[in-house]
Amino acid sequence: MKLPFFGNHPGRVFKSNGIFLQVFIEDHGGGSDASWPARYKNLRIFHIMPAQQENNMNRRNFLGSSSAVLLTSAIASHSQELQSAIKGRQDKSATNPGPENQLVRDANPNTFTPPPTDHGEVQAFWSSFSTAHRRIQEGGWTRQVTIEDFPISKEIAGVNMRLTAGGVRELHWHNAAEWAIMLRGAARITALDNDGRGFVKDLGENDLWFFPTGIPHSIQGLPPDGCEFLLVFDDGHFSEANTTQISDWTRHTPPDVLAKNWGVAEESLASIYAGPAEGRFIFQAEPPPALSEDIAALNSAAGASKTDFSFLMSRMPATAKTRYGEVRVVDSANFAVSTTMAAAHVIVRPGGLRELHWHQNADEWQYYIQGKGRMTVFFNGGKARTADFNGGDVGYVPRTLGHYVENTGDTDLIFLEMFKSPRFSDLSLSEWVTNTPPELIRQHLGIPRTVLERIAPHKPLITPV
Numbered sequence: 201m202k203l204p205f206f207g208n209h210p211g212r213v214f215k216s217n218g219i220f221l222q223v224f225i226e227d228h229g230g231g232s233d234a235s236w237p238a239r240y241k242n243l244r245i246f247h248i249m250p251a252q253q254e255n256n257m258n259r260r261n262f263l264g265s266s267s268a269v270l271l272t273s274a275i276a277s278h279s280q281e282l283q284s285a286i287k288g289r290q291d292k293s294a295t296n297p298g299p300e301n302q303l304v305r306d307a308n309p310n311t312f313t314p315p316p317t318d319h320g321e322v323q324a325f326w327s328s329f330s331t332a333h334r335r336i337q338e339g340g341w342t343r344q345v346t347i348e349d350f351p352i353s354k355e356i357a358g359v360n361m362r363l364t365a366g367g368v369r370e371l372h373w374h375n376a377a378e379w380a381i382m383l384r385g386a387a388r389i390t391a392l393d394n395d396g397r398g399f400v401k402d403l404g405e406n407d408l409w410f411f412p413t414g415i416p417h418s419i420q421g422l423p424p425d426g427c428e429f430l431l432v433f434d435d436g437h438f439s440e441a442n443t444t445q446i447s448d449w450t451r452h453t454p455p456d457v458l459a460k461n462w463g464v465a466e467e468s469l470a471s472i473y474a475g476p477a478e479g480r481f482i483f484q485a486e487p488p489p490a491l492s493e494d495i496a497a498l499n500s501a502a503g504a505s506k507t508d509f510s511f512l513m514s515r516m517p518a519t520a521k522t523r524y525g526e527v528r529v530v531d532s533a534n535f536a537v538s539t540t541m542a543a544a545h546v547i548v549r550p551g552g553l554r555e556l557h558w559h560q561n562a563d564e565w566q567y568y569i570q571g572k573g574r575m576t577v578f579f580n581g582g583k584a585r586t587a588d589f590n591g592g593d594v595g596y597v598p599r600t601l602g603h604y605v606e607n608t609g610d611t612d613l614i615f616l617e618m619f620k621s622p623r624f625s626d627l628s629l630s631e632w633v634t635n636t637p638p639e640l641i642r643q644h645l646g647i648p649r650t651v652l653e654r655i656a657p658h659k660p661l662i663t664p665v
């Protein structure tokens with residue numbers, strides 16, 4: 201049994217029939233208490249007592265007492281509807297004789313048995329690269345999550361790509377801006393800026409790049425094992441299958457025109473017309489020469505670009521840090537070229553919570569890099585839904601909807617919050633209730649002043665602080 205709306209903190213105070221009550225929560229996770237039958241393993245028990253007795257009572261002794269009656273008291277303090285939702289999870293109502301896709305079910309515990317506070321039908325806000333088609337070619341592969349099969353994701357689409365050492369994502373541009381993070385390995389990227397000057401750079405794990413709409417670029421995996429990276433586009437309709445590629449465009453230009461364009465002999469361009477009809481996309485090539493050699497070649501042409509299309513997030517100190525995690529915010533304030541995308545790289549330690557918050561300026565597209573977490577998105581009008589996330593999954597939160605992300609695993613949870621916006625911006629529930637007249641908050645939520653005063657008067661981003 202799990203009643204996540206109580207959170208993991210024992211000693212939560214609430215009011216019932218005019219009396220303040222204290223609820224203690226005890227997990228029977230490992231069955232260490234031999235007096236408990238095996239079938240009660242993983243049971244979570246709620247103990248209710250008058251709040252003022254908290255300090256007078258030996259908590260250990262109290263937890264040793266019978267809890268059945270007390271559990272009923274806990275439910276009695278909730279609305280009829282919530283009582284029914286909780287009871288349904290305790291009796292035969294929630295049993296499921298099957299059939300069932302066990303693997304999918306087990307990966308989504310908060311969908312199979314939602315928190316009783318979840319309610320109503322909402323559009324799916326979770327997806328995964330692990331169920332996306334992989335286009336595999338010599339040199340690497342790509343897969344994408346776009347609005348086509350993830351309808352809520354109107355503002356952003358994502359691509360996950362792997363390139364071998366020497367493997368090339370061919371020279372191309374597209375009708376959307378491209379933000380990227382290197383997940384594994386290293387790559388050499390090239391681009392052409394608005395002044396027609398070339399850019400070339402080698403990037404490693406946790407480094408970023410940004411190519412504005414229409415800026416041509418390429419990516420090539422470096423030895424020893426190439427790379428894997430995530431691309432984020434500022435348009436939900438973006439598709440990797442619809443980009444302007446150099447081998448595609450030239451192959452579909454009459455040879456005499458191309459020869460006239462460059463002032464070269466038509467016969468010297470024969471290899472272009474031997475290529476595939478839709479361009480090369482990804483292909484295996486020799487690893488590139490030393491970076492200094494590529495840079496020297498640029499300098500002897502129009503000169504190297506003065507625009508930095510890259511950002512070394514791997515060397516960036518945390519923007520915010522607490523006991524339970526850290527956040528790095530990268531947007532146009534520190535990564536000038538990234539004018540249409542803002543990012544937060546979030547690490548939440550086991551037991552930590554990316555606090556309840558919302559974003560005023562844009563939808564949030566999430567990519568889960570590692571770990572295990574859950575997110576509840578509050579859709580207003582009584583609607584809320586909780587979903588589970590693992591590495592490789594994608595989440596989406598429409599603009600202004602309240603949400604949190606909780607680490608439910610035993611390793612660090614690492615994910616990206618991406619926004620189609622020049623700046624990262626959020627507001628938190630904590631800063632809302634602590635920067636509003638306290639008496640007004642008390643009148644709304646019934647929270648005593650003494651409890652309100654314990655809430656951090658700022659925005660920690662990751663809690664507990």
Ligand code: MN
Binds near residue numbers: 372373374378417
């Ligand atoms: Mn691209």
Ligand code: MN
Binds near residue numbers: 557559564603617
């Ligand atoms: Mn958020």
